[in-house]
Amino acid sequence: MRSFLERQRYLLDYTVAALLRRKARNLGLxxxxxxxxxxxxxxxxxxxGLRREAAILLQDAPEVVVQRLVAGxxxxxxxxxxxxxxxxxxxxxxxxxxWGYYYDPAVxxxxxxxxxPERQLAANEIIVGSALARIRQLDRGDYLGLRAADGQALxxxxxxxLESASELLSAxxxxxxxxxxRALFTLPPAVYTDAALTVRNPxxxxxxxxxxxxxxxxxxxxxxxxMLRTYEAxxxxxxxxxxxxxxxxxxxxxxxxxxxxAGLSAEEKREIGILKAIGWETSDILRMKLWEGVLLSLTxxxxxxxxxxxxxxxxGTTWFAPVLKxxxxxxxxxxxTPAVNLEQLLVLLATTVAPxxxxxxxxxxxxATTDPDAVMxx
Amino acid sequence: xxxxxxxSKIFHQHQPNECQAxxxxxxxxxxxxxxxxxxxxxxxxxTLLTLLGGLARPSSGRITLNGRLLSNLPERFLTAVRRxxxxxxxxxxxxxxxxxxxxxxMLPAYPLGRPHRELTAAAHVLLExxxxxxxxxxxxxxxxxxxxxxxxxxxALINDPAVLxxxxxxxxxxxxxxxxxxxxxxxxxxxxRTIFISSHDPLVLETALVRxxxxxxxxxxxxxxxx
Numbered sequence: 001m002r003s004f005l006e007r008q009r010y011l012l013d014y015t016v017a018a019l020l021r022r023k024a025r026n027l028g029l030x031x032x033x034x035x036x037x038x039x040x041x042x043x044x045x046x047x048x049g050l051r052r053e054a055a056i057l058l059q060d061a062p063e064v065v066v067q068r069l070v071a072g073x074x075x076x077x078x079x080x081x082x083x084x085x086x087x088x089x090x091x092x093x094x095x096x097x098x099w100g101y102y103y104d105p106a107v108x109x110x111x112x113x114x115x116x117p118e119r120q121l122a123a124n125e126i127i128v129g130s131a132l133a134r135i136r137q138l139d140r141g142d143y144l145g146l147r148a149a150d151g152q153a154l155x156x157x158x159x160x161x162l163e164s165a166s167e168l169l170s171a172x173x174x175x176x177x178x179x180x181x182r183a184l185f186t187l188p189p190a191v192y193t194d195a196a197l198t199v200r201n202p203x204x205x206x207x208x209x210x211x212x213x214x215x216x217x218x219x220x221x222x223x224x225x226x227m228l229r230t231y232e233a234x235x236x237x238x239x240x241x242x243x244x245x246x247x248x249x250x251x252x253x254x255x256x257x258x259x260x261x262a263g264l265s266a267e268e269k270r271e272i273g274i275l276k277a278i279g280w281e282t283s284d285i286l287r288m289k290l291w292e293g294v295l296l297s298l299t300x301x302x303x304x305x306x307x308x309x310x311x312x313x314x315x316g317t318t319w320f321a322p323v324l325k326x327x328x329x330x331x332x333x334x335x336x337t338p339a340v341n342l343e344q345l346l347v348l349l350a351t352t353v354a355p356x357x358x359x360x361x362x363x364x365x366x367x368a369t370t371d372p373d374a375v376m377x378x
Numbered sequence: 379x380x381x382x383x384x385x386s387k388i389f390h391q392h393q394p395n396e397c398q399a400x401x402x403x404x405x406x407x408x409x410x411x412x413x414x415x416x417x418x419x420x421x422x423x424x425t426l427l428t429l430l431g432g433l434a435r436p437s438s439g440r441i442t443l444n445g446r447l448l449s450n451l452p453e454r455f456l457t458a459v460r461r462x463x464x465x466x467x468x469x470x471x472x473x474x475x476x477x478x479x480x481x482x483x484m485l486p487a488y489p490l491g492r493p494h495r496e497l498t499a500a501a502h503v504l505l506e507x508x509x510x511x512x513x514x515x516x517x518x519x520x521x522x523x524x525x526x527x528x529x530x531x532x533x534a535l536i537n538d539p540a541v542l543x544x545x546x547x548x549x550x551x552x553x554x555x556x557x558x559x560x561x562x563x564x565x566x567x568x569x570x571r572t573i574f575i576s577s578h579d580p581l582v583l584e585t586a587l588v589r590x591x592x593x594x595x596x597x598x599x600x601x602x603x604x605x
Contacts, residue, residue, distance in 0.1 A: 284488070
């Protein structure tokens with residue numbers, strides 16, 4: 001056992017010396033490798049971070065949301081439905097909600113409008129998301145002019161700006177009063193956009209949803225779990241898109257690694273010949289080269305992952321953040337909660353280190369099987 | 379000690395550039411002293427040394443070492459025999475550039491996993507013996523021809539082999555350095571080691587402990603002179 005460990009130590013010593021002797025080439029390879037790990041790790045860390053943020057935010061979402069469907073599309077919900085919903089067994093509270101979108105041609109962006117009764121806003125008061133405030137250069141006390149559905153100008157006074165901690169989902173948010181909302185969209189008083197339900201036992205949310213579907217056949221109950229799944233799906237789709245691009249890079253890197261290993265310099269081939277002539281076995285050469293691969297790939301992996309981690313959690317927005325965050329013009333600026341996921345780390349390790357080792361194995365094996373008498377003849 | 383029976387070596391067999399380097403060599407080599415293989419370039423000296431040292435296998439014939447058949451051993455076992463029995467000094471020295479003199483000397487022992495302290499001490503003893511103690515930390519590319527040759531000698535001896543094989547050891551040295559190296563080889567032979575040298579340098583034949591001179595021509599033994 002001791003002899004085995006000593007042997008590994010000698011091989012490792014030799015490998016480190018060999019790597020340092022070919023600084024320029026190995027540094028180039030290390031840089032490309034680190035960059036690749038950095039890109040992949042950034043995508044994984046960033047999208048996982050977004051998913052986690054969304055899950056945290058959705059914790060406060062209602063257990064069930066009920067919408068009315070007309071011809072398969074979302075329609076306004078009559079106020080009488082609220083009573084029907086209240087009488088369904090298992091429902092403890094029902095709240096009619098008003099929300100919608102407003103396209104602002106001035107900044108070519110959609111705002112998300114939500115009536116927030118708990119804010120007790122006056123009819124002409126609004127609270128805006130920080131990205132919206134930023135892009136329109138608005139502050140508390142300023143006025144934002146919107147154009148109502150009947151063509152009338154509707155000046156609304158900013159009574160507050162939302163905290164940027166919640167900016168992921170509130171960047172383009174505009175909170176207003178029920179009166180202000182109905183005036184903007186010229187809505188009659190007896191309708192709501194949808195209804196938010198609280199159920200006594202959250203585990204029975206699905207059963208409650210089934211009862212709602214029976215009581216109101218033209219309704220569409222949406223569970224919180226389904227909302228979470230939708231976010232998951234959206235982020236996964238976007239993550240997948242980036243992965244397709246990055247997997248091409250990964251393939252290119254594997255080809256580069258193969259080339260590097262296959263194109264061993266005359267000097268390296270000479271060295272392998274000498275080592276074999278002075279008593280090293282093919283397996284010793286393979287082990288030494290394996291150490292070289294492990295050292296190189298682990299250094300690249302740890303450096304790339306660490307850089308990505310700091311960039312995602314402390315470095316602000318990444319270059320591809322818009323792809324993952326969504327289509328909105330008003331991009332939120334926010335900090336993700338730092339975290340390390342072991343499973344994620346292992347997947348990344350397998351997708352970056354394994355292809356490198358696999359790509360270099362065959363060319364190295366070929367070089368390691370050099371005849372030991374080649375040195376005498378050369 | 380080493381017996382060769384009907385040994386032939388053909389390179390690039392069954393190819394247009396096929397070349398027969400050795401033809402039907404029958405030879406018995408005893409332990410101890412210096413045996414010189416001489417002959418013109420292309421006569422098969424180096425090929426014969428590679429076969430004697432287990433660096434290659436013959437195309438046909440048998441080679442035995444102390445009664446043990448070497449010629450059909452798998453690579454792993456042949457390497458093990460080579461490590462413990464033979465030390466090699468190559469014509470071009472073949473030291474590994476970028477490593478120190480000490481590291482080069484220790485290299486053949488790495489696969490054996492000897493304790494580091496013990497191995498370093500053994501390497502230092504050899505370097506002192508060959509007058510290279512002060513050069514232990516120097517990189518080999520900074521060495522003179524004589525120093526490089528002595529480093530190669532120390533490397534060949536690190537595993538304490540019974541047989542030292544030196545291929546044209548004086549080919550890249552001037553007369554003074556050649557004499558110095560030959561003197562060292564003579565000392566090693568005097569201590570009981572078996573030394574096989576290939577050379578066509580007349581200086582080699584002047585070495586005091588040369589016991590036998592074998593002449594090769596066109597891959598065949600053309601002379602066998604006991605001194």
